[in-house]
Amino acid sequence: MLNEVLLAGDRRTDAAADEPRAGWRPPVPSLSPSADTVTLLHDAILRKLAYAIGKSPATARDRDWFAATALALRDRVLDACLSSAAPPVPQKRVYYLSLEFLIGRLLSDVMGNLGLAETARAALAQLGVDLDAVAGAEPDAALGNGGLGRLAACFMESMASLAIPAYGYGIRYDHGLFRQVIEDGIQREVPETWLAEGNPWEFERPDSACMVGFGGEVAMTVLADGAIRRVWRPAELVRAVPFDTPVVGWGARHVNVLRLWQARALEPIDLARFNAGDHVGAVAERSRVEAISRVLYPSDGTPAGQELRLRQEFFFTSASLQDLVRRHIAERGDLRTLPDHAAIQLNDTHPAIAVPELMRLLVDEHGLPWDDAWHVTTHTLGYTNHTLLPEALETWPVELMERLLPRHMQIIYLINWMHLEGLSKHGKVDAGQLAAVSLIDEAHGKRVRMGHLAFLGARRVNGVSALHTELMRQTVFAPLHALDTDKIVNKTNGITFRRWFHNANPGLTRLSVEAVGARVLDDPTALEGLARFAEDAAFQERYAAVRRERKEALARVVKDRTGIAIDPAALFDVQIKRIHEYKRQLLNILETVALYQAILAEPQRDWPARVKLFAGKAASSYHQAKLIIRLACDVAKRVNADPVVAGRLQVAFVPNYSVSLAEAIIPAADLSEQISTAGLEASGTGNMKLALNGALTIGTLDGANIEIREHVGDENIFIFGLTAAGVQATTAEPGYAARAIAASPRLKAALDLIASGGFSPEEPHRFRPLVDELTGQDRYLLTADFDDYWRVQREVDAAWRRPRTWWRAAILNTARTAWFSSDRTMREYAEDIWRVEVA
Known part of the structure; x- marks a missing residue:
């Protein structure tokens, strides 16, 4: 089933205009595709190579073969749509608004969910082409920073697999998250160019474009009945053009749409200025407008950067709301019924501006009375909170909001007045309490609290793990929670097993199918059946053999990217995530230094071989995080060159962490480092992926x-x-911190070695800022947790020396993490938040 936007845009106004269509059903993926299906796909790929790419087999590169294969598979999706008449419009759709969609490469997802992975391999093999090389030629669409964006991608795939009608809405960034280059341990950011040769998966929909305004003034007009209406007259209009990518569910039973918006100027060039000789100035306005969708997360360290970030957030939110409102009117007519037919989920505070924008559309554009519009808004929106860090809960200066979005600021003031007035009528007049729940933070230069705004405008507010949700109630949203104790609910995150198990770890998937049956491909809970094999020595041996294959493959990747030859027989100790002080990569490095010192002190001791692997990107303006990367690289340089620890300890920082790199690392990891300061990591999903694949x-x-x-x-x-x-x-x-360091000679020795230039002799004070932070404030309590971390790491050593114990635990991790499927998460959202039926 497929939304009509993949077929012909959505300008039609009949009831079935953008309805999913029933049709072709592929078989469960087969390891032995029929000759007929192989021939059909073989011929289709050749036709695409010739007529869409303009290449012959003799001249085609891997990238050309990828594009031809992707287009041939995309046709299979369209064939499914066109094979039957359109069914009735669904009772309700989900609209998922996210500034990030970290989708990565799509070829493996599409092949797997269509049931054509082995068919494609065989078809390409007949052409003398290797599927793995073709898949590797696909650009990694880095349209996200980390967990937030990857979660959104998993949710979209799960909604399609569960046949929940949905649109994902975001920005089609020309350049996603930067490509990380490490030079002498220093992170350098270079543009990521995923669109350099086009994107064969998407459909451009210029006929569904809409206009997004900025700046200007708000005027008042008097209607015939004497009512006053505000009219926003923007000073600037930006054209939002949608690009649609099909999101194929398991078995292609349903296909949803990821609609990403690109910003375009109304006029591509000022011809008068160009003809007058100002060739650069003639396109200046176009450049300014198109900067909105140019780069994911531009630095907001300057006023201009801050304004651009707000423009991005409003741009995609406004375009998305206009799009779904237009669709609802075409299908249902009355906007008062929007809550019955649409559930809009705000993924973090980035789209929180949806609250005043939806009110503006309902009141100013479509004439609904304020109370009716507020009812519609608060019964349609949902808000997912992803952080307890105060700096990550967005606030915007009132001055910036008034200048850039004057009508929205008026609406926010009115929402806030009515909110506070309502509390006063109920006797809640304490100034401190009112200040705590106000949408305007008066204590820090008058700023709009976007988390508070999303909270007030949503029917449900959810956290993403049990602890995180409870801490939301107790900390950042405690004053608002006290006013409405039923609004906050928990929905623990999940991951799509199709991507992170079936595709990333085919060997372990095949072993699971052999052990407990093919149901594991359809139902993640079937993996629980592996538990009965946890004590089976023969099964443990096969499980370990699969792991060894993945570790050898990862060793080749590490050697290629870093020049470091790591030992696949060693324990692979892995920390892969965004570099941030609260995620505490520095704690891991400190333990690495302490372990290095311990081996030097007792070289005769039987130390188990361990490889410490780090990967992750630091925000371009985050100096401390970049310094942590440099320390990891410098520690690796000294440790790997020291013959005393050879064969016992190795360290590598693998550059340019991405979805594809994660797919190589996760199936090979033995130990999963999830060591954030307690209470600060909302959920994590890397922890789930690693545990699913057997890492402890x-x-x-x-x-x-x-x-x-x-x-x-x-x-x-x-x-x-x-x-x-x-x-x-x-x-x-x-x-x-001082007490913890004084009580731990091991920690003090590690800090002293770092502070004295032991890993940076050419610049002895290079890492002084890191050491000073730990010996001073130590906001993330590395010093307090260090000794216990060291103790447990030695328990890891002991467990690794007992293979049967280790592999039993690894198998049980795979078997018992079935609950962390994003299918389960999506069912919970559908039932409790969206009130959407699941097929």
């Missing part, structure tokens, strides 16, 4: 680690450190 977790009781422990069992996970309550108590005690 070493982590704090933070985010979804708590629920992972509940599912895999205390004996199959390594937990250390302070709890969230312990973190709060410790930070309330002045001088805790």
